[in-house]
Amino acid sequence: GQQVMQIPQYQHVQEGEDFTTYCNSSTTLSNIQWYKQRPGGHPVFLIQLVKSGEVKKQKRLTFQFGEAKKNSSLHITATQTTDVGTYFCAGHRDSGYALNFGKGTSLLVTP
Amino acid sequence: NAGVTQTPKFQVLKTGQSMTLQCAQDMNHEYMSWYRQDPGMGLRLIHYSVGAGITDQGEVPNGYNVSRSTTEDFPLRLLSAAPSQTSVYFCASSPLAGTSGRSNEQFFGPGTRLTVL
Numbered sequence: 520g521q522q523v524m525q526i527p528q529y530q531h532v533q534e535g536e537d538f539t540t541y542c543n544s545s546t547t548l549s550n551i552q553w554y555k556q557r558p559g560g561h562p563v564f565l566i567q568l569v570k571s572g573e574v575k576k577q578k579r580l581t582f583q584f585g586e587a588k589k590n591s592s593l594h595i596t597a598t599q600t601t602d603v604g605t606y607f608c609a610g611h612r613d614s615g616y617a618l619n620f621g622k623g624t625s626l627l628v629t630p
Numbered sequence: 631n632a633g634v635t636q637t638p639k640f641q642v643l644k645t646g647q648s649m650t651l652q653c654a655q656d657m658n659h660e661y662m663s664w665y666r667q668d669p670g671m672g673l674r675l676i677h678y679s680v681g682a683g684i685t686d687q688g689e690v691p692n693g694y695n696v697s698r699s700t701t702e703d704f705p706l707r708l709l710s711a712a713p714s715q716t717s718v719y720f721c722a723s724s725p726l727a728g729t730s731g732r733s734n735e736q737f738f739g740p741g742t743r744l745t746v747l
Contacts, residue, residue: 552736561740562738567734609673616726617675620665620672623673
């Protein structure tokens with residue numbers, strides 16, 4: 520089965536609230552990637568993290584890669600309705616080329 | 631650049647029929663892959679390729695064949711369609727991880743929505 524687990528599956532927030540999704544792998548990852556998919560669209564790359572303990576920010580989005588390179592998180596500060604969509608993490612295992620995705624977290628933001 | 635293109639956008643098949651989903655990219659990417667997306671299941675890897683003539687199985691390869699005769703094209707074949715293959719199929723491409731320091735972000739095509747009756 521999928522080696523990358525993601526929680527929660529769904530999250531419904533009021534506009535302005537914060538949101539976090541978590542990603543966990545059973546094996547060490549060489550890197551972790553995050554994607555956003557709008558309803559009816561295709562996944563679009565957000566960011567890639569490579570180093571242990573790495574933290575990257577994109578405006579209101581903060582991405583972290585765990586020290587053991589087995590977990591990651593995406594935090595959105597002060598959500599907006601434009602943040603609606605499904606957020607996926609995806610990881611490469613140290614030994615392979617295949618990119619395995621988590622099941623995603625669907626975010627709904629109501630005004 | 632057109633990026634990653636997929637055809638057709640929509641397809642309806644009867645059980646037992648065969649068909650090929652087309653995928654092409656014009657970015658000279660070594661890595662290409664096929665995913666299927668089902669509600670609540672995320673994106674599951676079907677097959678992938680790291681270059682012309684090289685393919686490998688992903689998480690859910692049964693019922694699907696692929697080939698990679700050129701860098702640009704990576705078709706997905708359903709030999710005998712089954713209702714369980716009803717899904718949205720995405721093709722993606724990227725540079726190989728670590729190649730010349732490039733990020734291996736995946737570029738996705740628009741998807742093919744397949745229904746098998």
